[in-house]
Amino acid sequence: MRVFDLHCDALLKLWENPGRTYVNNSDFHTNMERLVRGDVKVQLYAVFVEPEIPSDLKFQVAMDQIDLFYTRVLTQKGVRHIKEWSDLTELEPNEIGAMLTLEGADAFGNDLGKLRTLYRLGVKSLGLTWNNANLCADGVGEPRNGGLTELGFEVVRLNNEYKVWTDVSHLTEPGFWDVMKVAKYPVATHSNAKTLCSHRRNLTDEQAQALFQRDGLLGVVFHPPFIKDDADSCDIDDLVKHIDHFCELGGKDHIAFGSDFDGIDRVVTRLTHSGEYQNLIEELLKRYSEEEVKGFAYKNVLNHLPI
């Protein structure tokens, strides 16, 4: 069954070590062979500039990662660039769609011209922060726990205008509610349920329900510490409990997958890389109808595009 994955960090790994091949190097959870084996039909690639990078170099690092996306991912056989949402409908049966996202507004500082450049290069989803603060908002790791700045609100409005998702996955709770005030297209690309696992990166039931009511998507994330409290490892059943929980909250038509592959250092048993995606599908098919599983895996995303 084909899969739509809302988040991976392969570009950061490529940027850290551009010499590695993306075809079949097992350093990558998401290498091409594994994407094919796991029937990953669309993969979103996050541009992520680490907090240690000095501010004046951040945009350049984002550009370098986008260059790697164009030269090392899009050049792979059978890969099609999803630059506009409508490109998704053009995907041939043997093609994989690849799309750019941005994790953290640090990359463009307060320069909205740079942000528009990122849109033009194909960024279709934008998370205002990673875990730290920037000029737009505070991330979940900031003790002051602030919401959005004026600039942050302006960026969300620009996302609306350019039909770009606003990703709440790393935001503080006040930031989340600020985004919900103005975002036309809110999503959480890689977050789980706080009721089941109290990690700061997860969403409360109120947040999840607000996303569903606003017609947003919620991608469950495959990182064990976000699945089970104090866990370095867990199994697919533990992950499925989050899907069960979000369904109970009314999210059946809004649930998606956001593996966070290549950005995580611990993995779920039997779901250790993209090539094992169908193990998750098999487990879901034991509990849900085929139509429901197709929804989680792919169709819910297609039904919630900003078009």
Ligand SMILES: [Zn+2]
């Ligand atoms: Zn992340």
